[in-house]
Amino acid sequence: MAPIAIDPEPVAAAPAHPLKAAAAPKQDLSKLAANPLARTYRGNKAGTIHMEGIPEFADPLEKREWVKVQLAAAFQYWGKLGYGEGLSGHITCRDPVWPDHYWMNPIGVHFSSVKVSNLCLVTPEGYVHDTIGAQLAINHAGFIIHSAIHKARPEVQAIGHCHSLHGKAWSVFGRPIDILTQDACLYYDNLAVYKNFGGIVLAPEEGKNIAEALGPKSMAAILQNHGLLTLGSTIGECAYYFSNLDRLCKVQLMVEAAAASGIKKVVIDDEDAAFTAATLQNPHNVYANARVELDLIIEERGHILLK
Template sequence: MAPVAVSRTQEATAPAAAPAEPKQSLSDLPKEALNRVWRGNAEGTIKLDAFPDYWTKTDEESLLKKRQYVKEHLALTFRYWGKMGFNEGAAGHITVRDPILHDHYWMNPFSVHFSSITVSKLVLVTPEGYVHPTLGAQLPINAAGYWIHSAIHKARPEINSIGHCHSVHGKAWSAFGRPVEVTNQDSCLFYDNLAVYKSFGGVVLAGEEGARIAAALGPKNRCAILQNHGLLTLGDTVDEVGYYFALLDKQCHVQLMQEAAEANGIKKNLIDPVDAAFTAATLQHPTAVHFSIKSELDLIAEREPECLK
């Protein structure tokens, strides 16, 4: 079956009516999306910095610090996924681009539980899909992880991180081959940002299936439902990938509950596309997504500091 991309998250059609007017306007808000959602003191001395001061620097010391940061946040994100119950056998993988070797990717080793991932267990994968001979852990990796992720990284060079695993609610909803609907504020994160790959070719053991998934994602979507398979998310950072995935799995759970209620005669209401687009313009900003998961990662770092070693 040929892959089909569905980027609209609203399948239901409303009765014909005059175009809705937005209840709020972006023109009245700060240009920077993150600055719309927090406030400091009147003097302006309270600051909110998303990333360390070395994040955009290119000297060797800064790049080495950034590499360590990326690896730590990859380990923390896996610990978070473990707490969410996303581990399923040997399935599941996250890749994140190395800040120094841009065509290399850090990822988890094969069949190691998400909740036991540490920085020292992370594997650096070469462009050819092999474990780097000197950098990173010398452990095997998931072949499907390479085939899926390498194809998407190639098709979407602006993306630094990709995540996929077989979460329960994601698997359950994926059987319908439908996007989740925008029925609450959090789900606006997926408004015009979600693809459905309407095919299942079995365990991904070759590059062709990875390329078809990449094509179904299209040029802008950062989230996908893989029919009869599970979920997949993309991001500028691994933090973004981790949050997108967890929230999409939760929204699949919400959707399943709503479908059950609707089957018993309780009609659900969809958010108007104008209001969904207004909300998405803030929620989907990469830095805003980063802060959405920050408290979870900070808590894990505080309680499980061994994962940073």
Template sequence: MSPIATVDTATLPHPDNGIKKTTDKELTPMDRAVRGNKQGALSLEDINDFDGDVHEQRKVLKEHLAGAFQFWGKKGYGEGSAGPITAMDPVQPDHYWINPFGVHFSDITASKLVLVGPNGYVAEGGAQLPINEAGFLIHSAVHRARPDAVAVAHCHSPYGKAWSVFGMPIDTLTQDACLFFENLVVYNNFGGIVLAAEEGNRIARALGPTAKAGILQNHGLMTVGTTIFECLYYFEFLERQCQVQLLVEAAVSDGLQKTFVRDEDARNTARTTQYWENPHRAMLTEYIRLVAEDPSFLS
């Protein structure tokens, strides 16, 4: 199989939807996860780099972001005005895109997305609609603290919200849970609905410099990613693992014993599952299905 070149993310502050490939021939974890024909003539399609066209990159980023909300809508995560996903803008890197206040996830389209400026207010260039104050305070703090976080996701999904009341991380009980091995934090200081900048800053500090996922005690889940799809995949898998954890805890109460994945095995598995391209491509399949079902959200 022809190898997919590795990515130097240090030089790509905003790689979402447009990863520029290097010429390094070393196999990546994505290469090891895919097998082609014996002649090595099959490989995954490269991720578009747009040839430096940031306006085209912005267009596709908005389509992907709208698709992420459509996915959440199908999952039933909508709860009124709660839950933003934000994505840094490739044209103006100190701006980011967010969903408007009070619009159901299933009704979000690319044209309804709001552009937020560095001053924290709605900017020209996107929909002129109000945004969620708490969402702004949390997400703006995370984007400032984590320049690698092209996308940040948070909502009050049912299983994540249920597990968050324990203020504990999930256990490494399954192969899927290895995605979060040494890659998950818990924020134990619930301070009520976030209407002050300092609470957002505390959440950002708790997330730390590298973790892709967090459990906010008595609140819900938060994930970040170098692409929208990586971020969304982390969120969905953390939600599922919270569900698994709740099921396991119920079974343990009936006398069954847990079997944990050994740290060495979890770490080895994480080297593949945590590589950005694996979750990105996995969620891309969901996006393709959404577009096939109803492409109207792209406009």
């Protein structure tokens, strides 16, 4: 029998545009309130209920008193979190009356014992003011670090640094935290690393080096083999940046330990991190987070703070 030609099975033509996996839906900032703080709460239908942001003061003397209470409360908060480490640790805040002066804690006083009456006013030359504020010694390293940053970043009002447990543990790696959680987005494109340990800070050069590492916009830094440092347009902002970063260093250490056993970690992608940071990093939002803690301290310990 003669062979019979058999046509091959027809092959379906490939679609002109292959189907792609659907991308996860993204949120759009343009559809949200222009005021980042207003994105975080809901009031009544009439629009008369609001969450307050950073307060404004017409009188610099009145603001000075508010700054001192906030500063004392921030130290009490740090004491509550167990950040005390002997003579180490300091927060400074520019004086509203004389912006080239700043308020600071005295050296050798536990954070939980700092109150309005033992805060020191520091002159531009780095000395305790002769007549205004407590007549107590201040931390020399604190002056060197903070004065250099205040000079380099004139828009910054408050600077904080201490040797918190998880912050200094993570600092030994000399690398930033990963953006692993929603609250970590506070540090997205907002966290510097000072990759050097020049010994205990006793000379001006180290203060300048830290200021340069921070650059023109970062509000937080990891100081390798040392600890954390944070900035703020208010004391509350500075204090919250610090406490949140210390907790995130703990999270990072826990995640790294789990990942070492083979569990995969997932980092938030840049687009989602940037979207979230656009709200979280607003100074009014950071202050509002801090206010929850500082108001509680004032409620609990106002009788001590105001002495």
